[in-house]
Amino acid sequence: EVELxxxxxxxxxxxxxxxxxxxxxxxxxxxxxxxxxxxAPGEGLEWVSSISAYSTHLYYADSVRGxxxxxxxxxxxxxxxxMNSLRVEDTATYYCVRDFSxxxxxxxxxxGTLVTVS
Amino acid sequence: xxxxxxxxxxxxxxxxxxxxxxxxxxxxxxxSLHWYQQRPGQSPKLLIKFASQSFSGAPSRFSGSGSGTDxxxxxxxxxxxDAATYYCDQxxxxxxxxxxxxxxxxx
Numbered sequence: 001e002v003e004l005x006x007x008x009x010x011x012x013x014x015x016x017x018x019x020x021x022x023x024x025x026x027x028x029x030x031x032x033x034x035x036x037x038x039x040a041p042g043e044g045l046e047w048v049s050s051i052s053a054y055s056t057h058l059y060y061a062d063s064v065r066g067x068x069x070x071x072x073x074x075x076x077x078x079x080x081x082x083m084n085s086l087r088v089e090d091t092a093t094y095y096c097v098r099d100f101s102x103x104x105x106x107x108x109x110x111x112g113t114l115v116t117v118s
Numbered sequence: 119x120x121x122x123x124x125x126x127x128x129x130x131x132x133x134x135x136x137x138x139x140x141x142x143x144x145x146x147x148x149x150s151l152h153w154y155q156q157r158p159g160q161s162p163k164l165l166i167k168f169a170s171q172s173f174s175g176a177p178s179r180f181s182g183s184g185s186g187t188d189x190x191x192x193x194x195x196x197x198x199x200d201a202a203t204y205y206c207d208q209x210x211x212x213x214x215x216x217x218x219x220x221x222x223x224x225x
Contacts, residue, residue, distance in 0.1 A: 035214075044205065044216060044218050044219045045154075045156075045162065045207075045216040045219070046216070047213055047215065050212070059212045061213055062213075095162070099209075102209075102212070103150065104167075105152035105167040105168070105173070106154070106162070106164060107167075107173065109161040109163070110161065111161060112161055
């Protein structure tokens, strides 16, 4: 069974930093793109960042480029999102998401983790 | 950036009724359009991939159609458990974008 278990998140002040993690199991993690999607309270879904299987391609939304860094460790089946210079508007639930190629549907989602910048 | 516009944004529906949600893309995306269901307090779940392909585990009452710029998600015979917000998503290019969502309420 595919499982994406997220950790990290919490309350941080504007300008602060936070690191989100996602531990994958039940599939060949090293063969998949991975993505972060966020959802501000009461709002819709927003794509944040994607990373290719071997970390050769990294993609970021304009709203986070230069502040967030996505990374992965295929030996540990883990995905991370380092968030620096956090802003109030970064407050959201962040989801770790599986996507085979970057151009596929998001077929498995983590449980989400809330980041509050205040 | 490809903009996806869903309509309606809200729909109040009686059980067993048919529900139709549309998603319009700002440019031709072929069939690279996917539909998700998000129940309150839960993570989104994939329902339909590539416009019309049912995803494993999705109830058969959900179906999708369309190509190019106009897409439709149909729920035949709405059930109480279908109360949720539905989102479309395009995967033809980065940045990936979502529609703003359609909230379906049960009357």
